[in-house]
Amino acid sequence: xxxxxxxxxxxxxxxxxxxxxxxxxxxxxxxxxxxxxxxxxxxxxxxxxxxxxxxxxxxxxxxxxxxxxxxxxxxxxxxxxxxxxxxxxxxxxxxxxxxxxxxxxxxxxxxxxxxxxxxxxxxxxxxxxxxxxxxxxxxxxxxxxxxxxxxxxxxxxxxxxxxxxxxxxxxxxxxxxxxxxxxxxxxxxxxxxxxxxxxxxxxxxxxxxxxxxxxxxxxxxxxxxxxxxxxxxxxxxxxxxxxxxxxxxxxxxxxxxxxxxxxxx
Amino acid sequence: xxxxxxxxxxxxxxxxxxxxxxxxxxxxxxxxxxxxxxxxxxxxxxxxxxxxxxxxxxxxxxxxxxxxxxxxxxxxxxxxxxxxxxxxxxxxxxxxxxxxxxxxxxxxxxxxxxxxxxxxxxxxxxxxxxxxxxxxxxxxxxxxxxxxxxxxxxxxxxxxxxxxxxxxxxxxxxxxxxxxx
Numbered sequence: 001x002x003x004x005x006x007x008x009x010x011x012x013x014x015x016x017x018x019x020x021x022x023x024x025x026x027x028x029x030x031x032x033x034x035x036x037x038x039x040x041x042x043x044x045x046x047x048x049x050x051x052x053x054x055x056x057x058x059x060x061x062x063x064x065x066x067x068x069x070x071x072x073x074x075x076x077x078x079x080x081x082x083x084x085x086x087x088x089x090x091x092x093x094x095x096x097x098x099x100x101x102x103x104x105x106x107x108x109x110x111x112x113x114x115x116x117x118x119x120x121x122x123x124x125x126x127x128x129x130x131x132x133x134x135x136x137x138x139x140x141x142x143x144x145x146x147x148x149x150x151x152x153x154x155x156x157x158x159x160x161x162x163x164x165x166x167x168x169x170x171x172x173x174x175x176x177x178x179x180x181x182x183x184x185x186x187x188x189x190x191x192x193x194x195x196x197x198x199x200x201x202x203x204x205x206x207x208x209x210x211x212x213x214x215x216x217x218x219x220x221x222x223x224x225x226x227x228x229x230x231x232x233x234x235x236x237x238x239x240x241x242x243x244x245x246x247x248x249x250x251x252x253x254x255x256x257x258x259x260x261x262x263x264x265x
Numbered sequence: 266x267x268x269x270x271x272x273x274x275x276x277x278x279x280x281x282x283x284x285x286x287x288x289x290x291x292x293x294x295x296x297x298x299x300x301x302x303x304x305x306x307x308x309x310x311x312x313x314x315x316x317x318x319x320x321x322x323x324x325x326x327x328x329x330x331x332x333x334x335x336x337x338x339x340x341x342x343x344x345x346x347x348x349x350x351x352x353x354x355x356x357x358x359x360x361x362x363x364x365x366x367x368x369x370x371x372x373x374x375x376x377x378x379x380x381x382x383x384x385x386x387x388x389x390x391x392x393x394x395x396x397x398x399x400x401x402x403x404x405x406x407x408x409x410x411x412x413x414x415x416x417x418x419x420x421x422x423x424x425x426x427x428x429x430x431x432x433x434x435x436x437x438x439x440x441x442x443x444x445x446x
Binding site for chain 1: 346357400442
């Protein structure tokens with residue numbers, strides 16, 4: 001059972017301070033969410049007020065609305081997801097984890113899993129254009145896409161959970177095992193290794209690189225290469241549901257952990 | 266090994282369209298039995314891919330131990346997405362077990378087309394060579410893999426059965442798909 005006592009909450013925040021993470025302010029609204037159609041590709045740009053693009057309720061809501069809009073374009077065959085500035089996404093809103101009751105925690109993680117599932121089975125070709133840091137749940141968000149193109153000079157790919165004394169919920173490691181090369185699993189998942197863009201591409205963690213100035217164009221070009229103009233959405237959806245069957249099932253279950261570790265203690 | 270431009274383009278959809286539902290069911294099951302037999306064959310198997318290899322043809326090739334593909338012409342492709350079909354459970358599990366994990370989403374979902382050289386670089390086939398040398402390269406590979414004294418048939422078959430146990434199981438079951446399309 002997952003319980004967060006007052007003592008645990010302050011301890012986590014204390015640890016956040018040590019890790020040098022900025023504390024997010026409450027109820028951070030999305031500063032900008034643009035959905036722009038470029039021929040048959042739709043570019044979704046999400047930028048939060050503090051630019052960290054934390055996967056919090058406002059972010060999830062904005063993302064779902066953007067996805068609805070993308071799906072409404074009947075001739076669209078691909079989607080590029082990106083952000084602006086230093087970060088692509090830094091992951092979960094850790095303050096929300098620390099400050100939540102059990103049911104709030106379950107709701108939050110369940111909503112995150114819903115977004116992962118929706119992205120994994122999205123009926124269009126999905127490309128993540130990683131403009132900056134892609135950390136933790138933000139990295140998982142990127143891995144939900146068909147293709148990851150990262151800028152070659154700024155930002156790191158990292159799963160820093162071990163350093164934050166956080167475990168991965170059940171099903172999240174399935175995503176990591178399915179999308180990361182097996183030889184990188186120990187370094188990336190267990191030991192929290194930080195990969196720059198070039199190293200990530202060499203390791204097979206991201207699929208393509210581009211200079212930051214031309215990242216958006218390169219992502220749209222990649223999307224065009226991967227998606228034929230006559231792409232059928234029902235088929236894409238069925239194929240993704242079948243290939244990622246275990247992940248879809250895991251993301252549909254209530255959030256839980258294999259190992260209970262005293263992550264907040 | 267095939268002849269001419271094609272190794273195998275997969276199912277004969279026109280001919281199959283003329284079958285009744287029961288006949289289609291039987292045919293699908295027979296195809297799975299062939300793939301199963303190939304996959305667990307008690308001899309070393311080498312696919313000499315002389316040309317285009319698409320859809321079900323891919324799975325026939327995948328069922329072999331070693332794949333040599335022609336380098337200068339011919340494509341490798343799981344084109345199901347382009348013809349709006351999905352995969353049966355049997356061949357999908359074959360793909361997951363036998364294709365490199367990093368290529369799965371490109372080949373299975375997005376129907377990416379690979380030349381012989383691209384397929385080798387991606388780890389989908391094991392060797393490439395020009396058509397003129399294809400047969401001899403394939404035979405040389407077969408001899409090399411079987412070793413000086415050959416391989417015991419019962420053992421080879423048992424190891425294949427065990428290594429691909431989950432795939433064997435689904436190939437032995439009636440044809441079905443995970444999702445309805």
